Amino acid sequence: MYPTEYRYSKEHEWVAMEGEVATIGVTDFAQGELGDIVYVELPEVGSQAKSGESLGTVESVKAVSEIYAPLSGEVVEVNSALTDAPETINSDPHKEGWICRIKIASTAEFDALMDADGYAKLIQS
Amino acid sequence: MTEREPRRTPLHDVHVAAGARMVEFAGWLMPVQYSSVLQEHHAVRTAAGLFDVSHMGEASVRGPGARDLLQRLTCNDVGRLTPGRAQYNALTTPDGTFVDDLIVYMLGDNEYLAVLNAGNTTKDLAWIRRHVPEVGVELVDVSDRYALIAIQGPRSTEILQSLTELELAKLRYFRLAQAEVLDAPCIIARTGYTGEDGFEIFAPPSSAPRIWTTLLREGETLGARPAGLAARDTLRLEAKMTLYGNDIDETTTVLEADLGWIVKLAKGEFMGKDVLERQSREGLSRKLVGFEMAGRAIARSGYDVILGGEVVGQVTSGSHSPTLGRSIGLAYLPVGMWEPGTTFEIDIRGRREAATVVATPFYKRPR
Numbered sequence: 001m002y003p004t005e006y007r008y009s010k011e012h013e014w015v016a017m018e019g020e021v022a023t024i025g026v027t028d029f030a031q032g033e034l035g036d037i038v039y040v041e042l043p044e045v046g047s048q049a050k051s052g053e054s055l056g057t058v059e060s061v062k063a064v065s066e067i068y069a070p071l072s073g074e075v076v077e078v079n080s081a082l083t084d085a086p087e088t089i090n091s092d093p094h095k096e097g098w099i100c101r102i103k104i105a106s107t108a109e110f111d112a113l114m115d116a117d118g119y120a121k122l123i124q125s
Numbered sequence: 126m127t128e129r130e131p132r133r134t135p136l137h138d139v140h141v142a143a144g145a146r147m148v149e150f151a152g153w154l155m156p157v158q159y160s161s162v163l164q165e166h167h168a169v170r171t172a173a174g175l176f177d178v179s180h181m182g183e184a185s186v187r188g189p190g191a192r193d194l195l196q197r198l199t200c201n202d203v204g205r206l207t208p209g210r211a212q213y214n215a216l217t218t219p220d221g222t223f224v225d226d227l228i229v230y231m232l233g234d235n236e237y238l239a240v241l242n243a244g245n246t247t248k249d250l251a252w253i254r255r256h257v258p259e260v261g262v263e264l265v266d267v268s269d270r271y272a273l274i275a276i277q278g279p280r281s282t283e284i285l286q287s288l289t290e291l292e293l294a295k296l297r298y299f300r301l302a303q304a305e306v307l308d309a310p311c312i313i314a315r316t317g318y319t320g321e322d323g324f325e326i327f328a329p330p331s332s333a334p335r336i337w338t339t340l341l342r343e344g345e346t347l348g349a350r351p352a353g354l355a356a357r358d359t360l361r362l363e364a365k366m367t368l369y370g371n372d373i374d375e376t377t378t379v380l381e382a383d384l385g386w387i388v389k390l391a392k393g394e395f396m397g398k399d400v401l402e403r404q405s406r407e408g409l410s411r412k413l414v415g416f417e418m419a420g421r422a423i424a425r426s427g428y429d430v431i432l433g434g435e436v437v438g439q440v441t442s443g444s445h446s447p448t449l450g451r452s453i454g455l456a457y458l459p460v461g462m463w464e465p466g467t468t469f470e471i472d473i474r475g476r477r478e479a480a481t482v483v484a485t486p487f488y489k490r491p492r
Contacts, residue, residue: 035355036163038445039421039452057474059423061162061445062355064474086421 001028002120003094007113009070010122014094017110022071025098026058029123031090034060040086042078042100049075049102051109056099058089070113073104134179135272135330136337143351150354151244153180158353165356166447169319170490172348173278175340176357178318178325179333182246182268184239184253190261191235198256198396199229200379202389206231211299211316214387216249221378221397221404225249226369228316230301238267238312238327242369271312272333276340276349277323277360279490284344285324288336289313293324306336318357320364321490359444362453363488365415371426372413372441372455380404381457383413411438411457415485418452421445422473424480429472430456437462440471448488458482 006014012030016023031037039059049055049069056067078100082088089097104110114122131154140147145156156177158165168174186195195203200221201214208231216224225245230238241249250266257264276285282293291304291313301314309332317323328336341349358368367373373382380388380401388401418424423443430438443454454471462469467482 035158036161039423041422059445061359061447062157064423064425083421 002116004116006094007070007110007115008119008122009068009113011068011070012123013068013070015070015110015113017107020104021076022073022102022104022110023098024055024067024070024100024102026067026089026093027119028093030065031093031097034058034063034065036061037086037089040082040089040099042080042082043075045075045078047075049073049100058086067099069102071102071104071109073102075100076103077101132180134177135333136177136179136274139334139337140177140351145351145353148354151180151242153243155180156351156353158355159351162353162355162359163447165350165352166359168348168350169278169321169352169356169360170448170488171279172350173276173280173284173323173344174319174350174352174356175337175344176275176277176352177273177337178275179272179330180243181273182241182243182249182266183271183273183327184241184246184250185265185267186237186239186253186262187235187265188262189235190258191237194253194257194262195229195237195239196392196395198253199227200389200395200397200401201229201387202392203229203237204392206237208233208236209300209302211301211314213299215379215384216252217379217395217397217401218375219397219400220375221380221400222375223369223373223377223379223382224252224375226367226373230312230314232301232303232312240273245369269330271327272330274326274328274333274337274340275317275319275323276326276344277317277319277321277352278349279322280344280347280349281321281323284340284347284349285313285326287343288339296324298322307332307339309336311336318366319360320366320486320488321360359447362442362444362455363446363448363486365455365486367413367455368442377413377457378404381409381412409460411459412463413441413455414458414463415483415487416454416456416469416480417483417487418454418471419479419481421452422476422478423452424454424456424471424473424478430458430480431470431472431477432462436472437469446487453483453487454480
């Protein structure tokens with residue numbers, strides 16, 4: 001369920017590293033809690049993401065939820081397909097439903113995130 | 126107020142067994158969704174959805190003075206009811222605002238059943254009781270005598286028909302009949318809160334789980350599914366049915382809520398008539414209107430409406446409309462902003478997003 005090559009934040013984002021670029025999305029657990037997602041407010045390409053601060057919002061029928069940046073860096077790409085198909089986050093949260101890519105300065109923040117086992121324990125507790 | 130455990134409806138265990146997500150609502154533990162709000166919503170628009178609305182309150186108003194009492198406390202003309210008919214109505218304050226909105230079912234001569242919002246039931250009963258005359262009216266809280274199941278959607282008739290001998294095709298909109306459903310004595314009313322055809326079944330609490338599961342089993346192949354409070358909210362909003370506590374309350378008059386069709390000034394004296402008569406004569410300064418967002422962001426309850434840089438009103442309800450695929454809502458807007466096509470902005474968490482007044486209801490079922 002939770003890819004072992006990813007890392008996870010306690011705010012329920014996942015991170016996949018490739019070189020110095022981190023792809024970020026919300027976890028399957030998070031999308032399940034939110035329910036049907038109908039709107040995503042994406043960050044702007046070129047903006048600076050700061051770990052722990054809001055990157056954007058995800059709205060389900062019932063609620064608005066912040067997406068918190070699990071890492072700091074520059075937003076280099078956003079998944080604009082979500083604008084017209086926000087439900088992709090529900091159907092494929094860990095792949096097609098990615099939110100944005102961030103070019104990071106150091107891997108220290110990535111290393112501090114939970115691995116798949118740690119995250120699985122978090123959501124079971 | 127003391128903290129109290131939320132109450133459970135007679136269908137509580139059935140919901141839990143079905144995997145529903147339960148939340149506290151108006152003092153009750155209610156299913157907010159079973160699977161997907163969107164799927165539940167679409168099921169009601171295209172097939173059928175089953176709602177547990179047993180949290181609603183029921184007041185029995187009986188006796189030779191029952192009609193006069195209801196006439197004095199509400200703005201619609203209860204005198205137009207005959208046994209077997211139902212009417213949407215409002216309990217009004219002396220200011221012409223809402224104590225509650227309700228449906229009055231006339232069960233028989235001198236016998237009415239008022240169905241009240243769960244969160245208002247205690248208040249409503251106290252309010253009505255204050256005005257009950259010394260003789261001629263018996264007011265009883267009968268909320269515990271009924272479980273209330275709503276089956277809503279175009280396939281409702283054929284599904285419910287397999288459980289009752291009452292000829293449902295002959296039961297017209299806003300009519301009711303006493304009939305057996307699976308051998309249990311029930312009241313079946315062709316009413317609802319979704320903008321879809323459908324029925325509300327007042328059933329003995331002990332029979333409710335059996336009726337619920339049988340309806341689901343009979344309806345399964347037709348696309349019926351259980352639906353929770355979240356879908357109920359998106360459905361009622363598309364149909365522009367007001368929600369007490371959001372769109373209407375003790376600060377909004379019945380006319381401001383754009384419910385002039387339930388204000389019968391010619392029926393005689395009633396609570397709040399002076400104010401409603403004056404507003405009707407002099408015009409309103411604000412009115413509840415529907416709007417659509419240009420983008421997909423949802424304008425939620427309480428967000429500011431902005432025109433020319435100034436806050437001119439507030440959103441009372443807002444949601445994604447699953448049927449239209451757009452973001453819709455209701456807001457009280459000042460005079461001059463009621464025409465469809467009028468544009469304004471809504472402050473969505475610090476960002477200003479464009480919105481346009483549209484004609485309502487947002488959705489009208491095909492007939």
